[in-house]
Amino acid sequence: MDIYQEFIIGLYKNPKNKGTIDNPDLRAQLYNKSCGDAITLFIKTENGEIKDAKFMGEGCAISMASSSLFTGYLKGKKVGDLEKITKDDALSLIKIDLSKNPSRMKCALLPLEALKKAIRPE
Amino acid sequence: MDVEKIRADFPILEKVTYLDSAATSQRPNQVIESISEFYRDKNTNVERGLYKLAEEATLAYSEVREKAARFVGAGKNEIIFTRNTTESLNLVMRGWGEKNVKKGDKIVTTILEHHSNFVPWQVLAKKRGASFGVVGIGGQCELDESDLEKKIKGANLVAVSAASNVAGTIPDVKKICRMAHEEGAICVVDAAQLVPSRPVDVKSIGCDFLTFSGHKMLGPFGAGVLYGKEGLLESMDPFMYGSEMIRSVNTESAEWNGLPHKFESGTPDVAAVIGFGAALDYLNSIGMENVQSYEEGLTSYLYERLDEVDGLEIIGPEKRAGLVAFTLGNAHPHDIAAMLDEDNIAVRSGHHCAMPLHEHLGIPASTRASIYIYNRKEEIDKLAESLEKVRKIFG
Numbered sequence: 391m392d393i394y395q396e397f398i399i400g401l402y403k404n405p406k407n408k409g410t411i412d413n414p415d416l417r418a419q420l421y422n423k424s425c426g427d428a429i430t431l432f433i434k435t436e437n438g439e440i441k442d443a444k445f446m447g448e449g450c451a452i453s454m455a456s457s458s459l460f461t462g463y464l465k466g467k468k469v470g471d472l473e474k475i476t477k478d479d480a481l482s483l484i485k486i487d488l489s490k491n492p493s494r495m496k497c498a499l500l501p502l503e504a505l506k507k508a509i510r511p512e
Numbered sequence: 513m514d515v516e517k518i519r520a521d522f523p524i525l526e527k528v529t530y531l532d533s534a535a536t537s538q539r540p541n542q543v544i545e546s547i548s549e550f551y552r553d554k555n556t557n558v559e560r561g562l563y564k565l566a567e568e569a570t571l572a573y574s575e576v577r578e579k580a581a582r583f584v585g586a587g588k589n590e591i592i593f594t595r596n597t598t599e600s601l602n603l604v605m606r607g608w609g610e611k612n613v614k615k616g617d618k619i620v621t622t623i624l625e626h627h628s629n630f631v632p633w634q635v636l637a638k639k640r641g642a643s644f645g646v647v648g649i650g651g652q653c654e655l656d657e658s659d660l661e662k663k664i665k666g667a668n669l670v671a672v673s674a675a676s677n678v679a680g681t682i683p684d685v686k687k688i689c690r691m692a693h694e695e696g697a698i699c700v701v702d703a704a705q706l707v708p709s710r711p712v713d714v715k716s717i718g719c720d721f722l723t724f725s726g727h728k729m730l731g732p733f734g735a736g737v738l739y740g741k742e743g744l745l746e747s748m749d750p751f752m753y754g755s756e757m758i759r760s761v762n763t764e765s766a767e768w769n770g771l772p773h774k775f776e777s778g779t780p781d782v783a784a785v786i787g788f789g790a791a792l793d794y795l796n797s798i799g800m801e802n803v804q805s806y807e808e809g810l811t812s813y814l815y816e817r818l819d820e821v822d823g824l825e826i827i828g829p830e831k832r833a834g835l836v837a838f839t840l841g842n843a844h845p846h847d848i849a850a851m852l853d854e855d856n857i858a859v860r861s862g863h864h865c866a867m868p869l870h871e872h873l874g875i876p877a878s879t880r881a882s883i884y885i886y887n888r889k890e891e892i893d894k895l896a897e898s899l900e901k902v903r904k905i906f907g
Binding site for chain 1: 845847854875877905906
């Protein structure tokens with residue numbers, strides 16, 4: 391199965407929602423030193439809803455494409471529903487089957503991990 | 513050396529273009545068969561039973577030690593079986609280092625090292641309050657001679673790899689051992705990437721300790737080697753306590769067994785050692801000079817073909833061990849490896865357990881292709897073509 395479908399490469403080259411948000415209500419940084427993937431997630435909320443979500447980071451095509459898609463998915467979600475987002479929800483966005491690629495699955499789940507960190511700061 | 517004849521012994525190569533032998537080599541049928549044969553026909557514990565079968569297993573195990581000793585020009589009692597190079601290095605750290613390194617002493621290693629020849633020394637230095645010097649490199653990832661001369665002054669322990677697993681650099685370990693000895697230091701050589709590829713003679717290198725892994729040279733997982741000068745090994749305390757390393761125990765105290773048993777506590781992975789013996793036989797039947805010349809020729813070809821790929825930056829010198837690590841434009845090493853995998857080419861991507869080196873080079877990770885006796889030019893052509901595709905997509 392071809393992981394590198396055109397839309398993945400397209401999002402890698404021309405990411406969506408890439409940038410920073412000043413004074414974000416939620417923010418988390420994740421760094422995976424073993425592969426060099428790094429992502430910072432910024433979320434702005436208004437009246438209990440996600441008004442804007444952006445990310446900054448460097449990483450492989452899968453993690454970057456997934457970050458573009460995931461930030462788009464977050465917009466309009468209720469803050470109270472963020473905890474209910476599952477791995478399957480995040481993986482369904484990227485539309486490729488990574489069940490046989492556990493190492494790449496981690497790349498795809500990077501933005502979800504960042505969100506979890508943002509809503510439950512240590 | 514007939515590569516097609518060799519390939520016939522490695523059925524797994526029909527499934528994949530395997531260019532990750534620096535991580536672990538493939539094993540020929542002869543090695544796999546020797547392990548099955550051991551379990552089927554000879555299986556017992558070693559150095560314990562007195563019945564015929566046990567004696568045979570003990571003899572077979574002991575013969576591999578002799579073979580390994582001959583393979584690197586060591587004495588039989590100077591070969592300790594471990595699980596792998598990492599364990600061998602930790603044995604030296606615990607057995608020699610913790611006994612001899614004191615506050616204010618000096619440990620020296622290099623930025624080229626695999627974590628296994630870096631972290632144990634870093635930890636030892638911290639534990640003992642010793643200083644920790646890391647020799648730097650030049651633009652071609654060659655050891656910085658003047659930095660080496662400066663840092664080695666007054667050293668007590670020098671640890672260096674005989675071939676870098678990322679840059680492919682082959683430092684002059686003979687010279688480094690001489691320099692270390694002039695300072696009264698002992699010299700530990702991590703030869704995990706060198707012993708599989710060329711004739712190695714510990715006496716000629718002049719090292720005090722040398723480590724390597726069977727699994728990178730056609731042997732099974734679980735059999736590694738520590739060579740140590742007999743006098744040094746004699747002077748060291750055991751690394752692990754328990755069975756086999758004991759001569760006698762009473763309720764008050766215990767007396768250690770002689771070499772090499774003092775360092776082989778517990779039931780060893782006998783089958784792995786037997787398989788390692790079969791791997792040594794296989795390499796001896798080819799001849800290590802032939803292995804070296806074949807690998808050098810193929811490595812040059814690998815270097816040339818990769819160097820032709822636009823935007824591909826090779827890490828390290830042209831004259832090198834049998835591996836090439838590189839970056840390719842903005843393509844992430846994970847993506848490169850995954851795209852090569854789609855063409856059924858197996859390479860490694862990541863930091864290859866050499867984070868200090870990657871940090872020094874200012875990159876989080878790299879992609880590495882490595883070869884061994886069973887690889888051929890066509891596979892390298894396939895790699896180069898596949899990398900061209902990656903470049904077009906990510907370029």
